[in-house]
Amino acid sequence: MSAVRAAARLSVAPMMEWTTPHCRFFHRLLTRHALLYTEMVTAPAVVHGDRKRLLGYSPEEHPVALQLGGSDPVLLAEAVRIACGFGYDEINLNVGCPSDRVQNGSFGACLMREPELVARCVEAMAVASNAQGGPEITVKCRIGVDDQVPAVALRDFIATVSGAGVSRFAVHARMAWLQGLSPKENRTIPPLDYDLVRQVRAENPSLHISLNGGIDTIDAVVAHLDDGFDGVMIGRAAYHDPVRMLGQVDQRVFGAPARNINARDIIEAMVEYAARSDAPVKAIGRHMLGMFGGQHGAKIWRRTLSETMHLPEAGPHTLINAYEAMNRRAVVHA
Ligand SMILES: Cc1cc2nc3c(=O)[nH]c(=O)nc-3n(C[C@H](O)[C@H](O)[C@H](O)COP(=O)(O)O)c2cc1C
Structure with a gap:
């Protein structure tokens, strides 16, 4: 095949x-x-x-x-x-x-x-x-x-x-x-x-x-x-x-060995991608809004990212900032 x-x-x-x-x-x-x-x-x-x-x-x-x-x-x-x-x-x-x-x-x-x-x-x-x-x-x-x-x-x-x-x-x-x-x-x-x-x-x-x-x-x-x-x-x-x-x-589905997919690694890879892309971060971040669906803190991630990625000062770091905001606030509210 x-x-x-x-x-x-x-x-x-x-x-x-x-x-x-x-x-x-x-x-x-x-x-x-x-x-x-x-x-x-x-x-x-x-x-x-x-x-x-x-x-x-x-x-x-x-x-x-x-x-x-x-x-x-x-x-x-x-x-x-x-x-x-x-x-x-x-x-x-x-x-x-x-x-x-x-x-x-x-x-x-x-x-x-x-x-x-x-x-x-x-x-x-x-x-x-x-x-x-x-x-x-x-x-x-x-x-x-x-x-x-x-x-x-x-x-x-x-x-x-x-x-x-x-x-x-x-x-x-x-x-x-x-x-x-x-x-x-x-x-x-x-x-x-x-x-x-x-x-x-x-x-x-x-x-x-x-x-x-x-x-x-x-x-x-x-x-x-x-x-x-x-x-x-x-x-x-x-x-x-x-x-x-x-x-x-x-x-x-593919029978591949288990891979530990770490959210932070994914976000860091997206930050690198955003840094080398000509696109504004909102064009990239909008596809990531559902990333934490169903998990603790998902709403904070979605809200922080959607509010900050449109700001004039937004850049690749906006992605990691939203992740850190989610972790901080999720811990406080846990
Ligand atoms: C926003 C959106 C855009 C779509 N654009 C296309 C498209 O460009 N070409 C296509 O063949 N189907 C398109 N579809 C249909 C999807 O490919 C898929 O057939 C449909 O959503 C049913 O699958 P799902 O129930 O898993 O979403 C689109 C669906 C959505 C939600």
């Missing part, structure tokens, strides 16, 4: 404005093995925009997968050709995002209706990637949209797109209702159907299928893997509660 496939046993989902390079660097301190996805970047942005800003990342983030959005095979192929120069471990096509902006561009979840077009896109992407010695092309999708019948739509989609050469999918196990629900509602209201994804996985033993949607404990991750899924993808839980969700996965 390729290294990236092995890493896909547990992945952190692509999330716009959340899974930035700063966030991924932080997550990588918590897990050495999980696969980390970028935010979605559209193919036209890659082709016409500031490539270094859109595609640049730190080497420590590997294994890292780029997610592209688009529905024009020519533009997607060109975006893949450009992205290959950045050394991503995987390039993924977004067939799951329901926002209006994405629908106007006719890509994202509405492509669930157009498996033939997705097939042409991934074929063009794979040709471009192979020509550069680039990475595997994968797809993240829903189980259907609007009035589609998921048991039919998902099977058709997977059959057509895998027929075009894709052998790894991440499936967000709920429909997207494109009329009337916001993107946020589309991540909570349509019901989850893990059974359907499990059946489709069993019918396609040669494919690698990761389950995504509503998985928010490591016990649940392990149970889904034991249940036959090749991988599990976690989004919001990893972002909001990173230490609890990612701090144990190397051991529990």
